[in-house]
Amino acid sequence: MRLQVVFCGLLLAVFANSHAEEIPASFDWLEVVAFAGHQTDYSGVYVYQYDNRVETSSIVHVTQVNGEYEKLESLDGPKREIISHDGKVWDYINHKMVLVGNNVHSGFPSLLPEQLSSLKANYKARMLGVERVAGYNAQVILFQPHDNLRYSHKIWVHTDSGLLLKAAVLGDNNKVAEQYAFTQLQIGGKIDRSWVKECDSAAQEKNMPDDHKDIKPINSGWVADMLPSGFKKTLEIERQMHGRHAPVTQMVFSDGLSSISIFIEPNDRDEDDEDGLSSRGAVNLYHKVLDKNLITVVGEVPPRTVMQVLDSVRYNGK
Amino acid sequence: MKQKISVLMDGELFEDEADSLLGHIKRGSDVHNDWEIYHLIGDVLRQPEHIHCGLSDKVLERMQDEPTVLAPRVRPLKQRMRTIALSAAASLSAVGVVAWMSLQISPEVAPQLAMQQTAFRPASMQIKADSNDYLMAHQEFSPSADMNGGTSYIRTVSYSKDAAQ
């Protein structure tokens, strides 16, 4: 029997005469939200909007003894079902499971302390009251960066379970870069788990996309001077990527909430050398050829930032 | 024995070994002291403020007066199964990621729900399918996925769809 706890509703009432911001729990909410997302059984329908597109899908998330299972299904457009467990992702087509992704480090139950302290240094959190989402009360919290080199993030958290009900990434003038929201949600209760068995039998198989072999940490000698303040390097690896002969260097930088990847590889494409900026929702991508290398910068940051970062990439090694 | 405590607390002992060791850690024993002090070290590393804490002694005292709680066994009896170690081809990640996959639909389909939200940023040049690899590789290490509830930031997944084909 899960204990129902009203996180903030009553507390807000108690502190009614003072400012909402005095409750210094804003960043704690993220930890609670991260836990709840991993640990709660739920099933619902959500809408994801970005770039004038709208996609509606259903999601089921259950936790079993051996970890989490998720199933997503498209409710509009071409029919598609995806199942994920333990970092692996399968397409579920005609009762056949095809492995399409494999992240080993999934299901991490909480925010890493370093992530949290980075977040606190780079963003200001503001509690914005309570709103209704999908029939539930949600505490609204806004995370604002100190500069306009990254996006603001606004989240709506169910005051009872801690589940994230709605989230938006905001750019200049509070324009929404992408947004997702539940329209229907059942928390706990009877949830069909019959599909979990399919996942377990598929997990026995060994096929893995070749992207995930041969990843190794390195010191590449490449640097980027103009990262926004607060971004720290969290990873520097060399990896194989689909369709390329030479390994690709990937450096990942994060400020606790957004991250930027820089990919560097020998330029053996014979397409035009045009610089390219493109985007999808909150993600922007910019690429350029520098000497004989193709440099690609990807991140959940505004276009000006991926451009600024790429323009500052240089080789500093031997 | 000390090394076993170190491994146990990181969750790196197999379940049957862990279970038998847990039965041996009684208050007042050296083994218990090790459990306490190793956890203290971790706490100091993560957050050095207000470290000194005599709480567990007091709670233990109060627990003497508590009737023993019992609950029926929920999990099936543990078999002597060893979890299979992950293969070396596992990808490395410094932050947790649970990627949500969403699906591409044709732009003509009307939204299911009228969202009278603030105006969306005008669509700029769309990321092309052949850049999907970068998006997926980036997504593996993006903290926002885990930050917002573990399965939140949904990104379109034509990149996964194309990669699979």
Next chain:
Amino acid sequence: MTDRDVDQQLVERVQRGDKHAFDLLVTKYQRKLGRLISRFVRDPAEAEDVTQDAFIKAYRALPGFRGESAFYTWLYRIGINTAKNHLLANKRRAPTSTPFDAEESESFEEASLLREVNTPENELMSKQIVGVVQASLQQLPEDLRSALTLREIEGLSYEEIAIVMDCPIGTVRSRIFRAREAVAENLRPLLETSKGKRW
């Protein structure tokens, strides 16, 4: 297995009547839960009482815990619930005027340090413990320090650390243990002198 699974195992032991297992959980989470509750209950002595209450409540409620969430999440919620009830019972209101503007305050840790008044003795002890740990860390050989940091701060598993440090898992296990034990050796005498308690 992750350290969450250890929690689950401990919970099951408690549910089978082993009180000592609960003591291990309290030892593990006392600081974390204490910090959480002190965010709602300002007075340190009160906060400590409320934290104790929360642990006892959790112990009593444990038969109803079915592992649908991580133990810590469940404990976390009990902590908040207990703090909330305490505040309501004492009809506390936040001060309407504050010594600083919430908008301008920096990270939460600094703000709480400004407002809390801990006993000088505890504060001193805390500082000494932190000092010893940090000094010991500095003295560690690089590979031991890295292994411990990757485990405790980055939260990587042994397997992942083995990949990062490019060494066998057995070496990771040994490095982390040796790092912990080296720091512990320096800590034990300090903790022993505190209230004559043996650590």
